[in-house]
Amino acid sequence: MTVGETTDSTTEDRPVGAGKADLAALADTTTRIRRAVESVIEGKRDTVRLAITVMLAEGHLLIEDVPGVGKTMLDALKKLQEKYRFIGDVRGRGLMIGVEMVADRKTKEPLDKAITLALFHEALARGLVTMSYSHVIRINPPLVITEDEALRGVDILDQSFGAIARQFGLD
Numbered sequence: 001m002t003v004g005e006t007t008d009s010t011t012e013d014r015p016v017g018a019g020k021a022d023l024a025a026l027a028d029t030t031t032r033i034r035r036a037v038e039s040v041i042e043g044k045r046d047t048v049r050l051a052i053t054v055m056l057a058e059g060h061l062l063i064e065d066v067p068g069v070g071k072t073m074l075d076a077l078k079k080l081q082e083k084y085r086f087i088g089d090v091r092g093r094g095l096m097i098g099v100e101m102v103a104d105r106k107t108k109e110p111l112d113k114a115i116t117l118a119l120f121h122e123a124l125a126r127g128l129v130t131m132s133y134s135h136v137i138r139i140n141p142p143l144v145i146t147e148d149e150a151l152r153g154v155d156i157l158d159q160s161f162g163a164i165a166r167q168f169g170l171d
Contacts, residue, residue, distance in 0.1 A: 069147050070094040073139070076154040084161050086111055086170050097139040099157075101132075110135035115168050122160035128153055130160075 074092055077099055081087040088102035101111035101119075116132050123130045131138040137157075141150065165171040 066094045066143060069145060069150050070097070072147050073097060073150045073154060076151060077139075077157075080154070080158055080161060083158075084165060084170070086115075086165070087161070092139070095139075095141055095143065095145070099137040099139065101135045101137070115164055115170075118167060119160055119164050122163045123156055126156045126159055128156040128160070130157070 070092065073095070074090065074097055077090045077097065081090045081099075085105065086101050086103070087099060088105050088108055089098075089100040091098055091100075100108075101116060103109040103111050113134070116135055119137075120130055120132045123132065131140075139153075141153070162171075
């Protein structure tokens with residue numbers, strides 16, 4: 001930015017001691033806020049609180065949408081648990097969801113790392129970046145995710161689960 005210029009929005013998230021972060025947001029329009037604040041970083045409560053105070057969109061706090069979108073995602077993921085025997089558990093609250101992948105539901109033995117890596121690549125090839133580097137997929141989308149976007153993500157997971165089920169004989 002040069003002298004005399006102004007911006008529509010500015011965000012800054014920089015780590016400070018003890019794992020905390022400062023978030024500074026200055027915005028003229030709610031649309032620009034939604035674009036600027038892309039995700040909430042886990043474990044940074046001060047950042048989350050400040051972000052929530054500035055994320056006004058269409059007359060309401062975006063945080064109000066979280067329980068509904070989270071429930072929609074959780075319900076859709078639980079249906080996948082019924083469909084795929086290697087999904088041992090699906091749990092979460094709001095937009096923080098975990099999907100546990102197991103070799104055996106009774107023993108809860110974790111799914112082999114080679115399979116979880118294959119899942120990561122299958123989802124990535126379909127346009128979804130997952131945190132599936134272990135047997136528990138962490139789902140933590142941005143607060144601004146819409147229900148349609150959330151369901152598209154679950155659909156990509158379904159396709160990816162199907163691919164690894166066929167590839168590794170898990171169906």
